[in-house]
Amino acid sequence: MKGVTEALRSGSRLAEDYICSRDAARGLYEYDIHWESELDRRAEWLDQSEDTRINRQDLVEYLRIYNKRLNPDDAVQRSLDRLADENALVVTGGQQSGLLTGPLFVIYKAASVVAAAREAETRLQRPVVPVFWIAGEDHDWDEVNHTYLPDTQGDIVKLKLHGRFEGRDSVSNVKVDTEQWMTSIEQVEHLLPDTVHKPSLMKLLVDIHNSSSNLSDAFARLIAALFGKSGLILMDAASPDLRQLEQPVFERIIRENDILREAYLHGASLVKEAGYDMPAEVADDGANLFYIHGGARLLLLLKDGLYTDRKGLVSFSEERLLQELAEHPERFSNNVLTRPLMQDSILPVVAVILGQGEISYWGLTRTAFTQFGLQMPILLPRLSFTILEDVHQKHMNQYGLSFQDVQYHLEEKRDQWLADQETFQVEEQFSQASQAIADIYRPLLDQITAIHPGLDRICDTNSRKINEQIQYLQNQTNKAISLKHQVGLSHWNGIQNALFPMNKPQERVHNALYYLNRFGTEWIEELIQDQREFRGQHQVIRL
Template identity: 25%
Template structure:
């Protein structure tokens, strides 16, 4: 049975996050206007109170009824049944994360996001025992970027689903995945855990006929025992609740105005998304195209579909399911239909959520608390021992290739490669000269400054040459360090953003996910490093 030792690195020390996210984590004054409440346990009392006032019994009843339909035909755990029942009660709230329907979960962070939601709900349950907290996975079934979800990566490389696809990915059939099943079976061909992986893939994708149903079955199989509730927003009854907001978007373009104003305030950072005048798609079978306004008419881009204002109002009332929010409006849609307190996402997601608070305020919907999901790196004990032998720390492997190479060279040198002491001598000498000039002839100031710059530049060049010489001398150690870095950045991408969970499940079995559920601490902003003993 594998066991895992856990080490942690504060997020702010990893170098993995943008200034915007670091400022958010540190509650810097510069970003205070862009979120509602900070992500602290004590903040949730007021969040519960506000959401209670702004979420109607009708929305709650509609949500539960829709979920009961969505779960028809699925085998439910007792925990899921309990949470579906709990959602009927006014003292029950959700803790939500969302993701695309990535093939077999896609990158590892798909799993990390869901575990973060589950553990956040557990932590809130302890802190606020008078309420119920239900973890939710929102399936992005209406997304139409098939290329982005159509592959998974193992240690051997990418497995790609070859398929012609258009429209909402959740509606796609699963034809063509038999080949991926064979490739997975070939790759993980020995051991009980490997057989479980192959069996799970076949059970999910060869049994269900749509990608939405397959993803629901997969996530329910992995996390059903935790009570995780899976929501599909591509639902007529749920879309009906969103009609007033869609109407305002079509005829007032409220989100464009609100988000554009926020983006102007955020211009010192790099904004994640830019709003369109209408942030909606028209959705039918095989089609999800933008809606644009042209003079007095509304057109669906790249089609012959055109509406007058009256026709579009009628279409919305009769077929609300045909109106699909884009990345700007989808967060609002989630918060309208769910009794939600907190949204859990990655750094990129939180960056665009920070652009949206004014849009929520424009329509009187409670803005959720924003939580950065848990993150992790998984290493074998033998890899960790090699790190120690090189006298490196785990966070050294988070450095760039150049920075890590320099770090190894500097550490392995038997004399200091830094010429900072010599710089200090030059600075002191020229400070003395500048004092003499001030008392004698100020016309020498330019010549003295030029000489100082020349000598400092000369030291910079000497320091670089010393470093290059030491890197040649330390070539073997650098090669070993960079080989270790590849476990953290396989295929030159951060481990959790590229590898599929099957890589570690095949090796460690259910203990891998069990460890995440036991060890992820959602109210600590830290990267978890799991060192596996097998």
């Protein structure tokens, strides 16, 4: 599956400069994006630092239990067997769980992890296994409780998980009942057109959600259905059993909090000195940890020697916080700055797959890695695609549109096309008519006002109503022209909703179910097999 490379707009100058190997960004990272030449050096460091990570066998045992429940494919068990070997390395990446897997880029990120692991193994000639972590510890429920699918007309429809979910608990702890799942799945069945793949896809969705009591488990089972056969290992960052294994790392983060905070502040100063905007908040009093209290995930601060939150709901001395960690490790979680340290304290990460926003905030962490006795891994931008269906390619050809036209100039091009369809120039004709009426009518109004000053207000009202009627007729004329050309306009709207729905890249809006229903699942493995380079390029692909 070969794609055509097309530039896609990005909101992160730091990530773009890293991808382009520009000097200003280069100093903020350990390795260069040209990872082929960096793999041996990274692998050597991981071999020398095996004892800095948590016990490999304990980790594998936890992963066996978790994946047996949610991701039981034989290929996954073989990956776990390989991970138990101290010679094995990992390519990893992750994402918060989302309804029905969320937007397409989540699928591309998982595919990136598998593809990069295969490529690294080929180059290093040693086991490299793919691991995808689910950020079930995140608490922004409103960000993950919905997704988008096109309806039969191609218009974008928002599917939202119905129900009231109070508080700010971790997503993995929010319970969802069967009725709530089924309401969403009924919407999916209504929106998806009938295809040869639909019956099996709908059965899969029903079976998965009947077996899941929270969003993270449902997400894991769907990812497993798509990637289990590729050997992708899953882990939930909010799992209490994993927290137990991570407890010594959290203890280090707490004991060395002052050192780490200074390291992050130093990283922030380096980002600023390089001329970039701050990609994430680095607070002078930040402890860079969350604590779960009463169903809410609270960001901890360090003030006057006490760990507390902004509202003062909790307050711990260091000794008391460490005691709480020993008794309840499941109540602790990382923020975006300490999560990279945790990841590399438990996994032998040769490379990590990241989105551009993640690449940016990782630029704050190099000093912290060093202070924590670790080394920042190789960072690889995730694969990025726009799926172009035949019907939309046909219409783009019909109207002479390029991908960049659709990205940046579609409204302008559409309006020009519509104007070209009519010899009757609406704007020009009505402008001339308005001016002609004003030229005739204004002298009359002046004479009427001279008869009696009190008629001035009536003249103004009369003139305004005439203009309103002219504008009304102009609007109705435009509507009539649009109706006359509604088939063509539906083509333009179809292109917009397919490639840049809601004025965003397709991969950030569309759910994968639409394409799984239309094309089946084989295209995902084809996509993985065809990827060898990770340079942050965006590809337009045909299925």
